[in-house]
Amino acid sequence: MPELPEVETTVRGLKSLIGSTIISIKIHTPKLRFIIPKNIISIKSNLKIIEIKRRSKYILIILSNKQCILIHLGMSGRLRLFNKKKFQKEKHDHLILSTNKEHLMVFNDPRRFGFVDFDLYKNIIQKRYILNLGIEALDLSLTGKLLFKKINKKIVPIKQILLDQRIISGIGNIYASEILFNAKISPLERGMDLKLDHCKTLVCSIRNILTKAINSGGSSLKDYVSVDGTLGNFQKKFKVYGKDKSTINGKKIKKILQYGRSTYFCPDIQIKFKKRY
DNA sequence: AGGTCTGTTACTGA
């Protein structure tokens, strides 16, 4: 269930790999969403991992010769660290990276919507999937004013705008519902109908929800776990997502479909602007 | 058996 907070939690958990030297990379499933570049297995054994960082929902592992392993977790991908002696390969373990220390890093992804890329760092950041990304959701230069400028001509609903990685990157379907509830803005509101003040509120809610989710270790729906296998907690703090059978202060939560994705919201709290006065 | 699910993008048509 990897959106920005889960990817950030994963990246933080991988920090213990920094400084290690790669010994081998084994590919068990060559074709994920895309085919894993074959030359990844030719990584020289004297290469060190010097930095691990996140861009939107992408994980970048930077090596001492300026090459970079990029991993996207897709819908169901997970990165786990194991002690070499205790590791036993499981179903859907597609790529295993072994270091000179006791660690193994394992990429597991049942649905195979994730992918792995490998190239010089300067080439990776020129790939279209990176270049097309909009401003980071937690970038401090994302202000209400900037958001307003980006969306005030858009006819699509604000829920859809939050999911559009070209406008803001990092938010996924679950946090979009939670953010809009926090901002008391209806997911059905068109981008062009949000005033500057709404955009300011929305930016606050984006920061608020994503930051709290990161501090809770992300959310564990179904099977998301951090690199050491522990569960995130933030799903316990969901106000609307997956709660269409319950109420908030006696007000019903509704589940609707928008562009084929489920949206959860409370129509009595997230009232459409035209109906307010 | 059939519907649903966290993400992304190629494609279509306006």
Add this chain to the structure above:
DNA sequence: ATCAGTAACAGACC
């Protein structure tokens, strides 16, 4: 050219 909307990818789960 830009914008909006749909289909497709694969497996697990209910």
